[in-house]
Amino acid sequence: MTNGGAGVAFVGSGSAQVKTVLSNEMLSRMVDTSDEWISTRTGIRQRHVANGDESLASLAAQAAESAIAAANMTPDAIDLIILATSTPDDLFGTACQVQAAIGATKAVAFDLTAACSGFVFGVVTAAQFIRTGAYENVLVIGADLLSRWVDWDDRTTCVLFGDGAGAVVMQACDRDRLLGFEMHSNGTMNGCLNLAYTPNSLPLVDDIASQKGSFTAITMNGREVYRFAVSRVPEVLGKTLFHAGLSASDIDWLILHQANQRILDAVAKRLKLPADRMVSNMAKHGNTSAASIPIALDEWVRSGKVQPGHKIAMSGFGAGLTWGAALLEWGL
Structure with a gap:
């Protein structure tokens, strides 16, 4: 879709x-795996893992403050904060904690849950x-601490996930730099990737019972997720480019959700996109869910690879199942 x-x-x-x-070597001391097994199948060599003193809110606030400073703004200029996460500190929402932590006193804040598609x-x-003119300056954060919900005895999943946060500041302007987007969901494939709640009956009085359950660890059908x-x-991505009246050759950078290097390579091949336009940092970070795209974007911006006017295609995909893409032009 586009909007005039x-x-x-x-x-x-x-x-x-x-x-x-x-690191992968450290993981090999915990489960039956090796650096070679992990890196050749996923492209991941290490991941960051939050300790007991680190929270989603604190990590998201750091990314937010960095993005606001890069935009030459102050927190009180932010009108809206959207925190894309599946691992909140509080099930009632963590965005308001971030709002308080960074001093964005004028901003309304809420969480958005769409797993690895969350940032897009x-x-x-x-x-x-x-x-619509409702807000002028919006902060979008992607942050997840998936290490909280990994089964560290399951080598098929524990090798994949890491923790992190990334953010962008979006601003009203005369010329639209969001050139196109597409979003989709298919709930019939929900069982392919889950962090599910398991209910347990809690008797109350007479024949009345409530639930007092818990969330289980991440489960995934890796083969089906890869095919998807x-x-x-x-x-x-093709539909998004079509809406924008552009082709894959017009893309300066392609930033996909950093799930698996084989997926990135396969998508680039399908689009006939040169490998040097594909952004990949999963070797250092692993799969950080909603954080993966904004972390990669920020690294490429700060390295000077992304320049004002560059066209960036982003695509997130994952649990739900959900998938989507956005095509943007960087800078004012």
């Missing part, structure tokens, strides 16, 4: 990492508030 109303610009990025690094969905949601990604991601 008020414009959206992308004016600042930021990211934050926890200090503790868990958050950017599209933010754009609608800007395009390599099929749907090129398709959704």
Whole structure:
């Protein structure tokens, strides 16, 4: 979809990492795996893991402050904060904690849950508030601490996930830099990737019972998720480019959710996109869910690779199952 109303610009990025690094070699001492087994199948060599003193709110706040500073703004200029996360500190929401932590006193804040598609969905949601004139400056954060919900005895999943946060500041402008987007969901495939709640009956009085359950660890059908990604991601990117009147050759950078290097390579091949335009940092970070795209974006911006005017195609995909894409032009 595209919209001919008020414009959206992308004016600042930021990211934050926890200090503790868990390498593949370290994991091989915990489960039956090896650096070679993990790296050849996923492209991941290490991941960051939050300790007991680190919270989602603190990590998201660091990324937010970095993005706001990069945009040459102060927190009190932010009108809206959207926190894309599946691992909140509080099930009632963590965005308000971030709002308080960074001193964004004028901002309304809420969480958005769409797993690994969360950041792309958050950017599209933010754009609608800007395009309608409701808000002028919006902070979109992608942050997850998936290490909280990993079964560290399951080598098929524990090798994949890490913790992190990334953010962008979006601003109203005369010319729209969000060139196109697409979002999709398929709940019939929900069972392929889960962090599910398991209810346990709690008797109260007479024949009345309540639930007092808990969330279980992440479970995943890796083969089905791979098939889904390599099929749907090129398709959704193609539709997004079509809406914008552009082709894959017009893309300066492609930033996919950093789930698996094989998925990235397969998508680039389908799009006939040169490998040097594909952004990949999963070797250092692993799969950080909603944080993966904004972390990669911020690293490429701060390294000077992304320049004002560059066209960036982003695509998130994962639990739900959900998938989506957004095409943007960086800078004012």
